[in-house]
Amino acid sequence: MALTKQATSGKYQHSGTSAKSRFGLPLSSLILGVLSFVGMMISIWMIFLYAPTDAIQGQPQRIFYFHVPMAWIGMLGFIVLTIAGIVYLCTRDERWDWVARASAEVGAVFLTLALILGSIWGKTTWGTWWTWDPKLTTALILWFIYVGYNMLRSYMGYTESSARAGAVFAIVGVIDVPIIYEATNWWRTLHPPAQVGVAGALPNTVVATLLVSLTTFTLLYSFLMVQLYHLQKLQTHIQRLREQGS
Amino acid sequence: MTVPVLQITGLKKNYGLKPVLRGIDLVLQPGECMVLLGANGTGKTTLLRMLAGLSKPSAGRACINGLDVVRDAQQVRHLVGFVAHQPYLYEELTALENLLFFGRMYGVEHVQERACELLQRVGLERRMRERVATLSRGQVQRLAWARALLHRPLLLLLDEPDSGLDQEGQVLIDSLLSEHIEQGGSVLLTTHQHERALRSGNQVVMIENGRIVQVDKGEPWNGHHISAQRSVGAQFIVPSVAGTDTVNRAPTSKKERMRPFSLRSNRRKDQRGTMNCAPIDVEALAILWKDVRYELRSKQTWIGMGMFALLVLVIFNFAFDLRVDNKAAVAPGALWVAFIFASLLGLGRTLAAEREQGPLDRLLLCPVDRKAIYLAKLLGNVLFIGVVEIVALPIFAALFDVPLFVGALLPIVLFGTLGIATIGTLFSTMAAATRARELLLPVLVFPLLVPVVIAAVRATSNLLAPSVNEPPWLGLIIAFDVIFLSVSLLTFEYIVEE
Known part of the structure; x- marks a missing residue:
């Protein structure tokens, strides 16, 4: 049962109007979940059985198919978080704040995994777990910004001032995202530049596997976003009900 | 048609799901004193805070002299004087300095004369040059009264205003109230004390559980309530009404609604007769002046910062094996x-x-521009950090045995410091609202300072060991400063808003 706010009374009640599947999830969530699961199965098959083994790097190169989509979600998550923050500041509609919080949590997890996988990949190809390469450094900065955002929101609780501070922090922090993207173009880096779309840079099988993987992880991000959005909403309502009771 | 000084319609305030005010309707006419009576937690203070523009209503509307307290908040602030049960004064400043500071914030002209006049009126003329921290609780509350009257407000909002006052102080307050009302001003007062309510108000409103449960409309104000106590300060120059028609006649435009309450008002006016805020630079400098004076008295920041910088330099100097070939990188x-x-x-x-x-x-x-607050805090931080740097730089040069290249280093240090302060000021304001601010601030600030740190270190390193193919580090620092200063100025208001 979903909780809905009645604008006039300010009371919250169970509406029971959302379309639910027999699995207890809203239909949209179920569709996203099924698509993510099917996509993940196809991605795993393509990554381990369809895509060719790299002649120089060998099997560890397959990390690429996880690392790139996760880094992409890490950046996408922050862009969504910032847009939601700006819309919140303009409209003061707290649903946008729930979107921002949800995106911050999902994005932080994916960026953490991207950094860990990148570090493992780096060890096998560069011989080191970490180097102060511009791409790595700027990605690490974004991870710290994510952590700072989540700490700020956690310390300030579910308040309006917390939502506003989070939005402002995101607006300041998002400046790092284009820098990460352009790092390989602006500086000489160990990290390889973007090769998708560059004619002849990658075999078609690699590009196809990467695109399927990117799509799947984006679907997974959307699925998790919807779940966390509802979780944020419920947490907000629970806190308010507690306040009302106290 | 008479325009009420205060008109509240269906005003509600919820904190989360908890309703604090459940629909308040009130009208206050010029020259009236309304008393809100009720137990703790009934919503009296919340109502006053909303009228003062410190908090926004969840529903409903409140207008002061025809101006909406949310939409026209900045103009409304000119019309309102607020006395809370906490005085909220700067303890390290003197009584006079506090009034001068707030006078500048309200754009009061001849503020020195006005401040002295009010200090004399509240009986603090002999202690005007003493720090607030040395005054008694009652004297501080008198000073809070003087501050509330400083800009000759149309409406006085008084939240348990006589707390901490002795008998003489209460007599003084009655006298001030009487004079304010006789001059056409209005008062909204909260209290727990029935006696105070009956003595002061010609309307007594009982609030219970966020609702009005009883309104006792007394006689129109005729001075009989407290005139007997008007013994203090016959020389007090009270605001005179700008012709009864100013407050009793419906204003035809917003400009007219903003016409000053008093013909003899000291408030700065432009040629059209509307009230002005001080220019942003004047406001920022007034806040900066206050902060610097406060720091010079309290000495809470500079000494600690300086010692900390010195310790870091000593520890690094001790920890690293400095040689000629690595000095330019490490130092x-x-x-x-x-x-x-x-x-x-x-x-x-x-x-x-x-x-x-x-x-x-x-x-x-x-009615101070929020950008002025940010700029003042930013300039204050640059100044405080700059002083520490001036002390630390020669010590650094001596410890690490490096030349200072003062001319070339100066812009790097200046713009680098500005970068640190730009982000730091914004985020420290953000972190100030949290309990674990000391932990949170570095987590928020450090990641975004990385570009400045890299650029500043590399630019400084380049002075010690010049290299031909270095990027324009100083330019990068300046670009960082410009971008983040712009973003901070645009977003600061959202952070300080309740």
Whole structure:
């Protein structure tokens, strides 16, 4: 049962109007979940059985198919978080704040995994777990910004001032995202530049596997976003009900 | 048609799901004193805070002299004087300095004369040059009264205004109230005391559980309520009504609604007769002046920052095996780490004076541009960090045995410091609202300072060991400063808003 706010009374009640599947999830969530699961199965098959083994790097190169989509979600998550923050500041509609919080949590997890996988990949190809390469450094900065955002929101609780501070922090922090993207173009880096779309840079099988993987992880991000959005909403309502009771 | 000084319609306030005010309807006419009576937690203070523009209603509307308290908040602040049961004054400043500061925030002309006049009126003329921290509770409350009257407000909002006052102080308050009302001003007062309510108000409103449960409309104000106590300060120059028609006649335009309450008002006016705020630079400099004076008296920040920077330099000097070939790489890193660590100590205290004694709300009550507050805090931080750097640089040069290249180093240090302070001021304001601000501030600030640190260290390193193919580090620092200063100025208001 979903909780809905009645604008006039300010009371919250169970509406029971959302379309639910027999699995207890809203239909949209179920569709996203099924698509993510099917996509993940196809991605795993393509990554381990369809895509060719790299002649120089060998099997560890397959990390690429996880690392790139996760880094992409890490950046996408922050862009969504910032847009939601700006819309919140303009409209003061707290649903946008729930979107921002949800995106911050999902994005932080994916960026953490991207950094860990990148570090493992780096060890096998560069011989080191970490180097102060511009791409790595700027990605690490974004991870710290994510952590700072989540700490700020956690310390300030579910308040309006917390939502506003989070939005402002995101607006300041998002400046790092284009820098990460352009790092390989602006500086000489160990990290390889973007090769998708560059004619002849990658075999078609690699590009196809990467695109399927990117799509799947984006679907997974959307699925998790919807779940966390509802979780944020419920947490907000629970806190308010507690306040009302106290 | 008479325009009410205060008109409240269906005003509600919820904190989360908890309703504090459940629909308040009130009308206050010029020259009236309304008393809100009720137990603790009934919503009296919340109502006053909303009318003062410190908090926004969840529903409903409130207008002061025809101006909406939310939409026209900045103009409404000119019309309202607020006395809370906490005085919210700067303890390290003198009584006179406090009034001068707030007078500048309200754009009061001839503020020195007005401040002295009010200090004399509240019986503090002999103690005007003493720090507020040395005054008694009752004297501080009198000073809070003087501040509330400083800009000759149309409406006085008084939240248990006589708390901490002795008998003489209460007589003084009655006298001030009487004079204010006789001059056409209005008063909305909260109290727990039935006696105070009956003595002061010609309307007594009982509030219970966020609702009005009883309204006792007494006689129109005729001075009989408290005239007997008008013994203090016959020389007090009270605001005179700008012709009865100014407050009793419906204003035809917003400009007219903004016409000053008093013909003899000291408030700055432009040629059209509307009230002005002080220019942003004047406001910013007034706040900066206050912060510097406060710091010079309290000595809470500079000494700690300086010692911390010195310790970092000593520890780095001790920890690293400095040789000629690595000095250019290590020494600048140590220098900037010292600057940044010391800066964080200072940045954490950006709103210290406001946070510790609570006058941030009082500052936000003034019709001061929020950008001016940010600029003043930023300049204050640059100044405090700069002083520490001036002390630390020669010590750094001596410890690390490096030349200073003062001419070339100056812009790097200046713009690097500006970068640190730009982000630090914004985020310290953000962190100030949290309990674990000391932990949170470095987590928020450090990641975004990385570009400045890299650029500043490399630029400083390049002075010690010049290299031909270095990027324009100083230009990068300046670009960082410009971008983040712009973003901070645009977003600061969202952070300080309740």
